[in-house]
Amino acid sequence: MVGHVLRRVGGAVLTLFIVLLLVFVAVQIVPGDPARWVVGPDAAPEDYAAARARLGLDTPWPVRFGSWMGALLAGDWGESRLYRQPVRPLVLSGLSVTLPLAVLALGMSLLLALSLGTIAATRVGRWLDVGTVGVLQLGTAIPEFWLGILLVGLLAVTWRVLPAGGFPGWGESRAWASLVLPALSLALPRGAYLARMVRASLADVLGEDYVRTARAKGVSELRTVAVHALRNALIPVVTSAGLALARLVGGAMVVENVFGLPGLGRLAVAAVEGRDLPLLSSAAAVVTGLVVVVSLIVDLGYVLLDPRIRER
Amino acid sequence: MRRHVGLWTGMICLLVAVSPVLVGLAWVPQDPLSLGPERLAAPSLRHPFGTDWFGRDTLSRIMVGGRASLLVALLAVAGGGTVGIALGGFAGYIGGIGEEVVMRLVDVVLSFPALLLALLLGAAWGPGLLGVATALALFNLPFFARVARAGVRSIREREFVLASRAAGAGGGRILVRHIAPHLASPLLVQATVALGAALLAESSLSYLRLGVQPPSPAWGRMLREAQSYFPSFPWPAVFPGLTIALAVLGLNLIGDALRDSLDPSFRRAIRLRPS
Numbered sequence: 001m002v003g004h005v006l007r008r009v010g011g012a013v014l015t016l017f018i019v020l021l022l023v024f025v026a027v028q029i030v031p032g033d034p035a036r037w038v039v040g041p042d043a044a045p046e047d048y049a050a051a052r053a054r055l056g057l058d059t060p061w062p063v064r065f066g067s068w069m070g071a072l073l074a075g076d077w078g079e080s081r082l083y084r085q086p087v088r089p090l091v092l093s094g095l096s097v098t099l100p101l102a103v104l105a106l107g108m109s110l111l112l113a114l115s116l117g118t119i120a121a122t123r124v125g126r127w128l129d130v131g132t133v134g135v136l137q138l139g140t141a142i143p144e145f146w147l148g149i150l151l152v153g154l155l156a157v158t159w160r161v162l163p164a165g166g167f168p169g170w171g172e173s174r175a176w177a178s179l180v181l182p183a184l185s186l187a188l189p190r191g192a193y194l195a196r197m198v199r200a201s202l203a204d205v206l207g208e209d210y211v212r213t214a215r216a217k218g219v220s221e222l223r224t225v226a227v228h229a230l231r232n233a234l235i236p237v238v239t240s241a242g243l244a245l246a247r248l249v250g251g252a253m254v255v256e257n258v259f260g261l262p263g264l265g266r267l268a269v270a271a272v273e274g275r276d277l278p279l280l281s282s283a284a285a286v287v288t289g290l291v292v293v294v295s296l297i298v299d300l301g302y303v304l305l306d307p308r309i310r311e312r
Numbered sequence: 313m314r315r316h317v318g319l320w321t322g323m324i325c326l327l328v329a330v331s332p333v334l335v336g337l338a339w340v341p342q343d344p345l346s347l348g349p350e351r352l353a354a355p356s357l358r359h360p361f362g363t364d365w366f367g368r369d370t371l372s373r374i375m376v377g378g379r380a381s382l383l384v385a386l387l388a389v390a391g392g393g394t395v396g397i398a399l400g401g402f403a404g405y406i407g408g409i410g411e412e413v414v415m416r417l418v419d420v421v422l423s424f425p426a427l428l429l430a431l432l433l434g435a436a437w438g439p440g441l442l443g444v445a446t447a448l449a450l451f452n453l454p455f456f457a458r459v460a461r462a463g464v465r466s467i468r469e470r471e472f473v474l475a476s477r478a479a480g481a482g483g484g485r486i487l488v489r490h491i492a493p494h495l496a497s498p499l500l501v502q503a504t505v506a507l508g509a510a511l512l513a514e515s516s517l518s519y520l521r522l523g524v525q526p527p528s529p530a531w532g533r534m535l536r537e538a539q540s541y542f543p544s545f546p547w548p549a550v551f552p553g554l555t556i557a558l559a560v561l562g563l564n565l566i567g568d569a570l571r572d573s574l575d576p577s578f579r580r581a582i583r584l585r586p587s
Contacts, residue, residue, distance in 0.1 A: 018420045026432035141561035143515050146553035153543030250425035254516045272435045280435055284428050291423050
């Protein structure tokens with residue numbers, strides 16, 4: 001089991017390294033010539049050379065990658081061109097919105113997936129199952145930002161149940177309330193997708209011999225489904241929940257723009273429009289780091305679900 | 313017939329969503345860019361889907377805006393599919409360390425949110441169709457690579473492949489003549505589902521103002537413009553969203569139906585209760 005954990009951690013570190021390399025390549029090598037933007041197209045060759053040296057562009061790219069990664073790990077993330085302030089507090093405050101949003105959405109979608117998936121799987125072929133499957137099919141096809149627009153219109157503007165957008169900051173009373181609608185519009189499509197997986201997987205497991213044995217020895221139907229069957233049925237679902245998180249973080253970055261939440265998605269989009277490369281690359285590094293770490297946690301959570309791995 | 317309900321429903325949904333775009337290639341009722349006097353109008357005979365803030369005809373804009381969405385989705389699936397199948401098939405065929413390395417790289421791409429990739433490419437190349445299509449192609453690559461690898465691995469050691477090798481066939485011939493036909497159906501299912509996912513992702517990106525630039529319309533961008541007037545003027549926000557959802561729903565239904573009929577083990581799993 002220790003070997004398994006070590007292997008997973010090693011894999012995650014390797015993944016993180018390659019992902020950072022990808023971010024570096026995309027931001028630092030592809031986009032033309034940052035020194036040219038700094039000095040302008042008509043600058044004297046000496047000024048241009050000085051700017052190149054100042055930005056560290058005269059060193060070969062592996063050296064630049066090394067120093068960029070070193071600075072990133074050391075917490076020196078540079079200065080934002082757009083906001084004219086250090087990148088790190090900007091990105092961290094964005095993260096303090098995006099992460100709770102993604103976690104809340106993941107919780108909601110798992111809740112949705114487990115309840116609807118179980119309801120459908122225990123009634124395969126009957127009208128409640130057919131109806132649920134139809135609704136879920138529809139749910140996976142709806143763009144989350146459109147759902148967000150519709151939810152704001154109905155729940156926030158027309159009925160005034162929840163805040164329509166914006167974020168008052170942590171510590172304010174409406175902070176969590178203003179995350180509910182964004183999380184809901186993320187969770188419905190993702191939860192619908194996961195619910196279909198739960199249904200397929202649970203329906204499969206319910207046909208196994210050991211489930212029949214449990215029923216035969218008089219275990220209650222609730223316990224059979226909730227304890228005996230669901231545990232095994234969740235193994236493939238947990239695998240895809242890790243993937244779901246990568247999509248959820250991406251989706252959160254879109255939905256933040258619908259609701260005007262000051263998260264990483266807003267920062268990243270602003271950074272693209274303002275060509276703010278230090279901000280964009282740090283935000284990208286943080287987001288991918290987050291995804292890698294969470295998939296590692298999900299991977300290790302596997303051990304709790306599947307004893308076959310534990311014994312190895 | 314009952315078995316094909318999903319397939320037919322999917323086909324109809326897809327047709328309803330996509331046929332306006334196809335018709336729009338030849339004929340558009342009104343100029344999608346010309347401003348009109350009726351702003352934010354409700355659906356009428358003259359404007360079946362209403363108009364937007366500038367008085368532009370929503371139906372015409374959906375017909376023209378779908379070109380970019382569908383083009384990007386097709387490019388993303390074709391590009392990601394080709395490279396993914398080649399990588400996955402190669403990895404599955406050679407096995408060993410090479411397979412390990414390729415699939416590890418594929419997993420890395422998988423943990424990279426597509427949106428982030430599109431933002432990075434948008435910053436690098438400037439906002440445009442190419443960056444969005446490349447990002448979505450990369451996003452699709454791992455799924456195709458996994459399906460192709462799994463397929464190749466399951467067939468590689470079968471008797472008919474060994475027999476062919478014993479008869480002197482080379483690696484290329486074995487891949488093309490004996491292994492590829494077996495991969496066709498899982499890859500077809502994957503392509504259908506991927507097309508729907510790419511369409512969804514493209515609409516998100518064009519909502520974020522990546523992709524085609526104004527004044528050219530795009531489905532996602534139309535929703536962004538409509539958002540300011542919703543719910544006071546709901547119509548501009550309804551029809552583009554409905555079109556996207558219908559197209560994706562159609563593709564998903566078709567994908568499910570294909571999987572059900574092509575993969576017997578899956579069908580058994582779902583219809584297990586004789587009751």
